[in-house]
Every structure is written in C-alpha cells, then in structure tokens.
Amino acid sequence: MALNPVLGKLVSKRVVLASASPRRQEILTNVGLRFEVVPSWFKETLEKSSFAAPYEYAVETAKQKALEVANRMHVKHLRTPDIVIGADTIVSVDEQILEKPVDKQDAYRMLSRLSGKEHSVFTGVAIIHCSSKGNQLETEITDFYEETKVKFSDLSEELLWEYIHSGEPMDKAGGYGIQALGGMLVEYVHGDFLNVVGFPLNHFCKKLAELYYPPPKHTVQHIKHDSIPSVDTFENLSDGESESSNFIEHKGANNLDSSSMCPSRPVYNCENSSSVRTGFMVPLENQNGASESAAKLPSKILDLMDGFKASKALFVASKLKMFDYLKNKGPLKAVDVANEVGTSVCGTERLLDACVALGLLEKTSQGYSNTDSANTYLTSDGEYSLHGYIIHSNDHLWPLFTNLESAVREGSRQNHRAFGRKAEDLFKDYYHSQEVKQRFMAAMHSIAHLTARDVATAFDLSQFKSTCDLGGCTGALAHELIQIYPNMKVTVFDLPEVIANISYFQPSEQCAAPVTFVSGDFFKDNLPEADLYILSRVLHDWPDEKIHVLLSKISAVCKPGCGILLAEMVLDDEKKNRSTALLQSLNMLVQTEGKERSGSEYQGLLEQHGFANVKIRLTGNLLDVVLCVKT
Ligand SMILES: Cc1cn([C@@H]2O[C@H](COP(=O)(O)OP(=O)(O)OP(=O)(O)O)[C@@H](O)[C@H]2O)c(=O)[nH]c1=O
Structure with missing residues (x-):
C-alpha cells in the first residue's frame, strides 16, 4: 500500500464528484478513490470580465459546481455527503478564456487561435466538506488551481478540420483532448499532464495532505512541505486519527530529503517507531545521506498474505453479530461481548482487538465500540448494510475459493468440491434450500x-x-x-x-x-x-x-x-x-x-x-x- 496516498483518508467518507467529465472520473477511479458521481447543474455563465485572472474564474466555477451539488443533495434529503469535489478546466490564450466549443465553427475558432502558440490550461478545484446541523447544511471550502503550459505546433487547415470532424473537440475545454488525438497537436507540456486532462491529481493529494495531516509540532522540521504522506497499513485507513503512531523511523536524520530513492515521500521521526509496523520502509541512510540499501519490507505482498485472515476476522465478527451488539449496547468490554454472543473471553478479545487494528472498531477505556463505518455497513440493520453479502462470502464464497486451485487447473466451477453437490443450473444451486x-x-x-x-x-x-x-x-x-x-x-x-x-x-x-x-x-x-x-x-x-x-x-x-x-x-x-x-x-x-x-x-x-x-x-x-x- 505504499502507493496508496492520502486518498486512503477518504475511505470511510461519502465522497461525491460533482462532475460529468469521464476523464475526472477515470483519473480518480484509477487511484482507487471510491466516490459517487452527481454531475453539477451549475451553468458555467459567470461573467468572465469580473475576474482579475483566468484561474479565479476556474476556481469560482469549480466552487459553484460543487456547492450546487452539495445543496441539491441536502435539500432533496439525499444523505448529505461528507465531501463534494468540483472542478473546472479552462484554456487561456491571449487574455481570453476558452471553454468547451458550442459547435464545429467554435472549435475551429479556438484551435486556430491555439495553433503555433503556447497557452495555459487552468483547472480550478473545490473540495467542500459538508455537515448537517439541524436542517442547515454547513460547508467548509478548500480551493486551489493548477496551471500547465502547453504549446501547439502550427496546424494546417486540413489537419484542423480533420481533427474537428473526429468529434473529439466538442466536450473539451479549448476544443482538444491532449490524452487522445489532440496529443498529436502538442509540441510540449510544462507542468502536470493530468491537469490538462481535467484534474490536477498531484496538487489535489497535496491539498488533502494539508487538510488531513497538519504537521505535528515535534516533526515539523522533517516534513517536506509539498509532499504527500503515504497511507499504508490498515490502521491508517481507520476512522481514528493516529498519524503520530504511524510515522516511520528514519535513522540518521541529517539528510531529511530521501527523494533520490523515494520521491515525495516524507520521512518522520518517532520515538516509538521501533514498535510500530509500517507498510513500507524508506531506505536507511547513514550520516552522509548515502543509502545503506536496507531490505525494503514488501508490504504489499505481506498485506496480501494477510488478506485472508483479515477477511475471515470480519466475517466471523459479522456472523457472531458483534457489530449489532456493539451498536445497541457499546461500548462493551470483551467479557460482555463474549457473554452476549456465547463465545470464549480470550478468543473474543483477540478478535475484537484485530477488528480495532483493522479500523472496524474503536477501543477506549470503556471498552469496544463501532466506528461510523461499522454502524453503516456492518450491522445487519445499517443503512447500507453489507451484512448479507458478508455472510454469503463466509458461507458460500469462502468454501468455493478454497478450491480456487482446482478451478484454475480445470477452468470450471467448484460447487461439487465445496458443497458435495454436482453443479446444476447456477440458480438451482442457490435455491435448493x-x-x-x-x-x-x-x-x-x-x-x-x-x-x-x-x-x-x-x-x-x-x-x-x-x-x-x-x-x-x-x-x-x-x-x-x-x-x-x-x-x-x-x-x-x-x-x-x-x-x-x-x-x-x-x-x-x-x-x-x-x-x-x-x-x-x-x-x-x-x-x-x-x-x-x-x-x-x-x-x-x-x-x-x-x-x-x-x-x-x-x-x-x-x-x-x-x-x-x-x-x-x-x-x-x-x-x-x-x-x-x-x-x-x-x-x-x-x-x-x-x-x-x-x-x-x-x-x-x-x-x-x-x-x-x-x-x-x-x-x-x-x-x-x-x-x-x-x-
Ligand atoms: C484541455 C482538455 C480538456 N479536457 C476536458 O475538458 C472538459 C472541461 O470542461 P469542464 O467544464 O471543466 O468539465 P465538464 O466536462 O463540463 O464536466 P463538469 O465537471 O460536469 O462541468 C473536462 O471534461 C476535461 O476532462 C480533456 O479531456 N482533455 C484536454 O486536453
């Protein structure tokens, strides 16, 4: 999970992307962000001349797009999202702002203006944190923009029209798509490529880092200010905030920038780090900053090796309805949970502790209680309960997956091995009892x-x-x-x-x-x-x-x-x-x-x-x- 950046902080939140742009959806999906798409109905008609600089227009439009969605979802009594993300991409050339062309002639006008010249692509982004107080929607807005410079070659009339007739320009700012055919028009790009495509992912992660990882006082001097903290291990994906215990040990803290080996990865000092398991290790450096090539912990592989244990812990806690008991009666001590469920105290305590470490439960001096995610998804009556699917996974899919090797060898289903029944029609198998x-x-x-x-x-x-x-x-x-x-x-x-x-x-x-x-x-x-x-x-x-x-x-x-x-x-x-x-x-x-x-x-x-x-x-x-x- 070393590459899983601060986006992991959003795992337990309801995130909404207020954009119909398939490119934005793809960029964020590709890095594993889970979000809903609710395209904004905000009309992009702000008076451009009232903005001192083009990026101000893009930022304001992004903000209005996101606010419109946040308000609509709140008013329509859809569950208020935790975070709404809005974005707006514009092209700026000769002091002019170009948005999406309205027709082919407009695309021609835009592309001929860009021909042979450098222009700027600005994407404004707004991240809106929402909460409901009484009937009121409360919002906290964070916004920023990113600029990328792009230079086009000289475009002949024939090329221009061929490109316009391809249909590609019509839903894209400036009338081109750098990620597809439009890439052929481009001589150079200075800056973030994804910003041109529609979403400045790197800057977005840095903003989240600022929001979710305000530097703890004692580590300030060690943090590269524009870096993106890595979120690794399951602990960091929990609802609880425990940054300081997840920092990695850095021996020989003279050279604080390990970018040659680990670009943009922060290195923190932590007194307790020797007892903390982290998902990745940065190379240890000696006093001169040279790498001593310490073995890297293959965290991804270790996590995969542990995956089945984590799944089974979740399944068993669900099957024993521990999340239901904790929702109704928590916080509870292990002994109380064991009494409710009818299980051993020592086994129950270990299972509950594992669930805490996996981010499913919280543990305080009063005992164990559910995280918000557990209440929503793991209780059998939670709003978006996954209980049914978890029990199906435990009772049906687990025995089938135990026979994965045979399935791969034979290229066929394994119901006969898992359940001693000859596979008939798929649904007859499900409906036999x-x-x-x-x-x-x-x-x-x-x-x-x-x-x-x-x-x-x-x-x-x-x-x-x-x-x-x-x-x-x-x-x-x-x-x-x-x-x-x-x-x-x-x-x-x-x-x-x-x-x-x-x-x-x-x-x-x-x-x-x-x-x-x-x-x-x-x-x-x-x-x-x-x-x-x-x-x-x-x-x-x-x-x-x-x-x-x-x-x-x-x-x-x-x-x-x-x-x-x-x-x-x-x-x-x-x-x-x-x-x-x-x-x-x-x-x-x-x-x-x-x-x-x-x-x-x-x-x-x-x-x-x-x-x-x-x-x-x-x-x-x-x-x-x-x-x-x-x-
Ligand atoms: C320069 C360039 C832009 N785009 C797309 O242009 C749209 C801009 O329009 P927007 O108003 O910011 O967004 P939208 O598509 O109308 O969606 P919404 O957020 O709902 O307003 C976005 O799609 C971008 O990807 C590309 O795909 N490639 C490029 O090289």
Whole structure:
C-alpha cells in the first residue's frame, strides 16, 4: 500500500464528484478513490470580465459546481455527503478564456487561435466538506488551481478540420483532448499532464495532505512541505486519527530529503517507531545521506498474505453479530461481548482487538465500540448494510475459493468440491434450500442497495417511460429508479422462487409509485414490455452463448430507441488495472460459467444484437454502467 496516498483518508467518507467529465472520473477511479458521481447543474455563465485572472474564474466555477451539488443533495434529503469535489478546466490564450466549443465553427475558432502558440490550461478545484446541523447544511471550502503550459505546433487547415470532424473537440475545454488525438497537436507540456486532462491529481493529494495531516509540532522540521504522506497499513485507513503512531523511523536524520530513492515521500521521526509496523520502509541512510540499501519490507505482498485472515476476522465478527451488539449496547468490554454472543473471553478479545487494528472498531477505556463505518455497513440493520453479502462470502464464497486451485487447473466451477453437490443450473444451486436462497437474496440485496443510486443516476434515463429490471431480485434498484424518476413505470422480472420471497426486503416508506414484480425465467418466458431493459449483475453469470440467447430475446421485443442498461464491474480493456473486478472474475470462475468483461467486450456483445451508441460510465462504486440503444 505504499502507493496508496492520502486518498486512503477518504475511505470511510461519502465522497461525491460533482462532475460529468469521464476523464475526472477515470483519473480518480484509477487511484482507487471510491466516490459517487452527481454531475453539477451549475451553468458555467459567470461573467468572465469580473475576474482579475483566468484561474479565479476556474476556481469560482469549480466552487459553484460543487456547492450546487452539495445543496441539491441536502435539500432533496439525499444523505448529505461528507465531501463534494468540483472542478473546472479552462484554456487561456491571449487574455481570453476558452471553454468547451458550442459547435464545429467554435472549435475551429479556438484551435486556430491555439495553433503555433503556447497557452495555459487552468483547472480550478473545490473540495467542500459538508455537515448537517439541524436542517442547515454547513460547508467548509478548500480551493486551489493548477496551471500547465502547453504549446501547439502550427496546424494546417486540413489537419484542423480533420481533427474537428473526429468529434473529439466538442466536450473539451479549448476544443482538444491532449490524452487522445489532440496529443498529436502538442509540441510540449510544462507542468502536470493530468491537469490538462481535467484534474490536477498531484496538487489535489497535496491539498488533502494539508487538510488531513497538519504537521505535528515535534516533526515539523522533517516534513517536506509539498509532499504527500503515504497511507499504508490498515490502521491508517481507520476512522481514528493516529498519524503520530504511524510515522516511520528514519535513522540518521541529517539528510531529511530521501527523494533520490523515494520521491515525495516524507520521512518522520518517532520515538516509538521501533514498535510500530509500517507498510513500507524508506531506505536507511547513514550520516552522509548515502543509502545503506536496507531490505525494503514488501508490504504489499505481506498485506496480501494477510488478506485472508483479515477477511475471515470480519466475517466471523459479522456472523457472531458483534457489530449489532456493539451498536445497541457499546461500548462493551470483551467479557460482555463474549457473554452476549456465547463465545470464549480470550478468543473474543483477540478478535475484537484485530477488528480495532483493522479500523472496524474503536477501543477506549470503556471498552469496544463501532466506528461510523461499522454502524453503516456492518450491522445487519445499517443503512447500507453489507451484512448479507458478508455472510454469503463466509458461507458460500469462502468454501468455493478454497478450491480456487482446482478451478484454475480445470477452468470450471467448484460447487461439487465445496458443497458435495454436482453443479446444476447456477440458480438451482442457490435455491435448493430456503436458507441458502434467503442468504443469497440478502447478499444480492446488499450490493444492489449500496450501488442503486450510482447505477440509477449514471445516465439521464428520463426519456425511458418504462423499465424492466431482468433478474432484479428484491427490487432495490427498481425502488431507487422510482425515487429518481417518479413517472417511470418499473417492473422487476425474476424467477418465481425469488418473487415469492421479496416481501422482507421491501422498503418501509411508500414509493412514489409501486414496483411491479413479475415472475418468470428470462431465458424461457416472454419478457414484459419496456422501453429500457436493465441487466444488473446478470451477464457476468453466463458464458457468451447464453448471453446471445438473452440479448437476442431482448432485441426482438425492443423497438428502435429502446435501450439496455448493464450494471457490471467493467474491466479495463487490457485487463490489468481493476483488481476488484479481476478478483470478481475469479469469483465467477469458482461458481459459474460466466466472467467479468471489459467495456469493449460488452460493446461487442451488444452491437451484435442491433444495439448502438454504447456509452460506459465508471461510477467509482462497485458497479459501472453501460447504456446503449436499439437502432
Ligand atoms: C484541455 C482538455 C480538456 N479536457 C476536458 O475538458 C472538459 C472541461 O470542461 P469542464 O467544464 O471543466 O468539465 P465538464 O466536462 O463540463 O464536466 P463538469 O465537471 O460536469 O462541468 C473536462 O471534461 C476535461 O476532462 C480533456 O479531456 N482533455 C484536454 O486536453
């Protein structure tokens, strides 16, 4: 985790990116930030001449974008986010501010102005910390900007128009995208490349470092002021603030800048550091500052080796409902928890301590209590409870993963080894007993509820008057769709065994309109009519042959203009970056004939059935969204 920077501090916070820019979403997703996307409705119409400098305009616009989202979420009684991030990128040339071109002629005007010259790209960023006091929204605003200088070659008329006709300039400030075809126009870049693309990641991390790591007095002289502290080990990811105990020992503190070996990594002194395990070690230096090439601790590998222990500790504490007891009665001593649960005191104490170290619990002289995250996600009645999925992971996925080696050797599912049952139809396995079925439905409900808002708002779906969620299980996404699109008619279509068991999962508050539940098998039965068919975590269960059967059925009932919306973990095309999704693909290997797929793979499947205009949105949540329409 040595590369996991201060962004780890945001792990337990509800972060919202107030931007529709896919580039910003990608930049932040790529570094592992979890966030929701709520595009801002703020119109970029501030009077430019009222700002003394172009960057002031970008910063103010970024601030207004973020504030609009924070206010809207607060007013609409959506859960108030902890942090809203807004950004605005502009190009400045000859004292003029260029935003996104309104049409091709405008793009031509902008690009010919940039031809052969150096210009500045400014991105203004606002980080808004929100809290609710009574009914009031309180905000603390931090803002900054970054400037990057870019020089274009001389652009011929022919090149200019060819570029404009590619369509790339239209949604980009200054009318170009440096990350794609527009890169060919660029002679040099001075400064942060990602700033040009739309988000100054490095400066953002430094700002977070200033906010979350105000330098402790006794270490002031050792801190490189513009550096980004690393957040390593699980301890640092907890809700508690314990910076001083996580500082690494630095022997021979004469040379305080270890940048030759460890660029921009701060080095701290700490009296207790010898007893502190840290996730990485900087090279030790002698009095002259030369490296003595001490062995680096392979923290990432060590964390991976420990991963299963951490997972199992979480599973067992959840299964024993310790988070529920602590929510209702905490703080509790280990002996009290043991009495409540009916477990040994010594074992319970060790498990609770491990949960504290993993950032799941807090420990004070009064005893153990839940962190905010534990209350929200780990109790069985938490607002976004993952309890169902955790129990499913312990009881179902764990035995399957124990047989991963056989799955890899044989290339097939392992239900027979894990459960002594010959693998039949995937869902027959889940529904062979009431208990397993209920557990599976609770697991699916956990994830659907946690992701529903991001899935429902990834695209504007208001043109679809009716929607059918195929395999929509308990209706968690369906209910969310009705909240957001009150006039939409929403149907959930799932197997009769599922529909018979949905009542437990229905929300207590009345929705704007009821969800209709229809039972059937989407491979065999007629599909309900709808303008939009949703397949959320469905395609990943099946091999391509079965997907073709399903997509051709949908295509046959879809009129032109009707759509399909997929919600899946979308892999990057090279299949090397998104570890959560790639591990999920192993999960599909051990229990199904399906797999996770990349954006182009989904696009290929959809296009074969007459669906076009395939758009993919990475939400930063567990599920990404793909939307396409029938031509
Ligand atoms: C120079 C340049 C810009 N962009 C994009 O231009 C948009 C600027 O517009 P914005 O108003 O700041 O953002 P938006 O896209 O309208 O989104 P929002 O934040 O919702 O206002 C952002 O997308 C940027 O990535 C590139 O992708 N590559 C480049 O080389």
